[in-house]
Amino acid sequence: MTSLDDVLAPIDDWGADHASAAVVGPAGVIAIRGDRAHRYRWASVTKLATALAVLVAAERGLLGLDEPVGPPGSSVRHLLAHASGLPFEGPDPIAAPGTKRIYSNPGFDVLGALVAERAVAPFEDALTTFVLEPLGMGMTGLRERPSQGLHGPLDDGVALAIELLRPTLVSQPTFAVATTVAFPGLVGVLPGVGRFDPLDWGLGFELHDGKTPHWMGGRNSPAAFGHFGGSGTFIWIDPAAELALVVLTDREYGPWALDAWPPFSDAVLAAAGR
Numbered sequence: 713m714t715s716l717d718d719v720l721a722p723i724d725d726w727g728a729d730h731a732s733a734a735v736v737g738p739a740g741v742i743a744i745r746g747d748r749a750h751r752y753r754w755a756s757v758t759k760l761a762t763a764l765a766v767l768v769a770a771e772r773g774l775l776g777l778d779e780p781v782g783p784p785g786s787s788v789r790h791l792l793a794h795a796s797g798l799p800f801e802g803p804d805p806i807a808a809p810g811t812k813r814i815y816s817n818p819g820f821d822v823l824g825a826l827v828a829e830r831a832v833a834p835f836e837d838a839l840t841t842f843v844l845e846p847l848g849m850g851m852t853g854l855r856e857r858p859s860q861g862l863h864g865p866l867d868d869g870v871a872l873a874i875e876l877l878r879p880t881l882v883s884q885p886t887f888a889v890a891t892t893v894a895f896p897g898l899v900g901v902l903p904g905v906g907r908f909d910p911l912d913w914g915l916g917f918e919l920h921d922g923k924t925p926h927w928m929g930g931r932n933s934p935a936a937f938g939h940f941g942g943s944g945t946f947i948w949i950d951p952a953a954e955l956a957l958v959v960l961t962d963r964e965y966g967p968w969a970l971d972a973w974p975p976f977s978d979a980v981l982a983a984a985g986r
Contacts, residue, residue, distance in 0.1 A: 715743075715983060716735050716742060716743035716980065716983045716984060717743050717745070718983075719743070719976075719979045719980055719983045720733050720735070720743055720744070720745035720980075721745065722972070722976060722979075723745060723746060723959065723961070723976075724745075726944075726961060726963060726968065726972055727963055727968065728944060728961040728962050728963035729962050729963075730746070730747060730750050730752070730960075730961065730962045731746050731959075731960070731961040731962075731963070732744075732745065732746030732747055732748065732750065732752070732865075732866040732959075732960050732961075733745050733746060733866075733957070733958065733959045733960075734866055734869070734870050734873075734957075734958045735955060735956075735957055735980055735984065736870055736873045736874060736877070736955065736956040736957070736958060737877070737954060737955060737956075738874065738877050738878050738954060740870070740874065741870055742955075742984070744866070746866065746960075747865075747866070748865060748866045748867050749851070749865050749866075749867070750865055750866070750960075751851065751852075751863050751864055751865050752863065752864065752865070752866075752943065752945060752960040752961070752962060753862075753863050753941075753943045753945075753962070754852075754860075754862040754863065754864065754869075754941055754943065754945050754960070755860050755941030755942040755943035755945055755965075756817075756859065756860050756939055756940065756941040756942060757862070757869075757939050757940065757941040757945045757946065757947055758854070758858070758859065758860050758861055758862040758941070759820055759859060759860070759916055759939055760872060760876070760916065760917065760938070760939050760947060761839060761843050761844070761862060761872060762820055762823065762824060762839065762858045762859070762916070763792055763890065763915060763916020763917065764842070764843045764875075764881055764882070764916070765827055765835075765838060765839045765842045765843050766788065766792060766823050766826075766827060766915075766916070767881075767882045767886055767887075767890055767915065767916075768842040768843065768881055768882060769827050769830060769831065769838070769842065770788070770886070771882050771883060771886060774827070774830035774831060775788060775826060775827070775830050776788065777789045777792075777915070781822060781823075781826055782796045782798060782809075782819065782822050783796055783797050783798060783805040783809060784809075785808065785809040785810075786798075786805075786809040787809075788823065788826070789894060789915065790809045790810060790819075790895070791816075791819040791820070791822055791823050792819075792823065792890075792894070792914075792915040792916045793813075793894035793895055793913050793914065793915055793916075794813050794814060794815050794816055794819060794900070794913055795809060795810050795811075795812070795813055795814075795894065795895045795898060795913075796809050796814075796816065796819050797809050797811070797812070797814065798814065798816040798818050798819045798822075799814060799816060799818070800814070800815055800816060800817060800903060801817055801818060802818065803818060810895050810898075811898070812898055812899060812900055813895075813898040813899065813900025813910070813911040813913060814900060814901075815900065815901070815902065815903055817857065817859040817860060818859070819859075820857075820858050820859035820860075821857050821858050821859050823858065824839075824857070824858025824859070825858075827839075827842075827858075835854070835858050836853070836854040839854055839858070840853075840854075842881070843881065844868075846880075846881060847868075847871045847872060847874075847875050847881075848868075848871050849864060849868040849871050849872065850868075851864055851865050851867070851868055852864025852865070852868040860941070860942075865960075866958060866960055869947060869958040869960055870958055872947065872958075873947055873949060873956035873957075873958050874956070876937075876938075876947075876949045876956065877949055877951070877954065877955075877956055889914075889915065890914050890915040890916060890917060891914045891915075891917055891919070891935075891937050891951075892914055892919075893910075893912045893913070893914065893919060893921075894913060894914055894915055896910065896912070897910050898910055898911060898913075899911060902918070902923075904942070904965055904966075904969075904970075905925070905926065905927060905970065906925070908923050911923075914937060917937040917938065917939065918937060918938060918939055919934075919935075919936075919937050920932050920933070920934055920935070920936040920937065920938075920948075921934050922934060925970065925974070926974065927940050927946060927969065927970060927973050927974065928948050928973075928974065928977055929973075929974045929975070929976070929977030929978035929980075929981060930974065930978055931977070931978045931981040931982065931986065932948065932950050932953075932977060932981065933950055933951070933952035933953060935950065935951050935952050936948050936949065936950040936951070936952070936953075937949055938956075940965065940969075940973075941965070942964060942965045943961070943962065943964060943965065944960075944961035944962065944963040944964055944965050944969060945959060945960045945961060946958075946959050946973065947959075948977065950981070950986070952986075953981060953984065953986035955980070955981070955984055955986060957977060957980055959973070959976075
């Protein structure tokens with residue numbers, strides 16, 4: 713049987729200047745490869761942390777998941793679930809809220825602005841207070857937009873993955889809602905992957921469900937959730953397997969990733985006996 717340490721070796725051949733990966737269980741790192749300290753641009757993997765900040769703000773009473781924000785008829789819940797009607801980029805909605813799953817960076821930037829307003833602090837400070845500092849992610853910081861601006865090392869990605877395996881920042885009922893389909897049945901396009909009917913999403917977390925082909929592996933359970941980024945990064949959490957996989961690279965996302973990532977994830981799960 714191939715060891716998990718050996719299974720991580722292919723990241724060295726992905727054509728990135730830097731690539732790091734870790735297999736994570738509830739108690740911490742199970743296997744790791746690559747530079748643990750190199751600071752990567754996380755791109756849209758940032759949305760996992762931003763969503764957590766919004767959920768923390770909701771539990772602290774700073775905002776409500778169903779309060780209006782964004783386009784007319786949209787709410788915090790719509791924005792988290794990419795169902796507000798806002799486009800991939802740009803300020804003007806292209807659909808009515810709750811009718812299509814349109815992956816939207818501006819939607820998460822609107823959420824960042826709302827959290828900043830309610831916390832009476834820049835979003836970067838609120839994110840640090842609500843998420844990064846409690847998780848010990850001291851080497852990670854927001855340099856750009858709330859939708860895609862985190863830069864940080866593998867060890868901090870591991871800290872986030874552990875949190876998503878065993879949530880401590882928000883209650884279990886809130887986290888269960890966040891990892892359950894919001895606005896079921898919506899058709900949409902997952903940028904860089906394809907069209908899905910439905911394109912299931914939780915509150916900030918993409919849900920694996922029955923999507924195929926997909927950037928996760930075929931062995932990932934339907935309950936798996938996570939996010940990938942345009943900088944060649946991803947984190948998935950599979951509650952059924954009680955495993956998470958954190959991958960950070962500096963090679964921009966492209967067809968190479970859809971060729972490499974699913975079999976890589978499957979090999980990790982197989983080596984772990986899942």
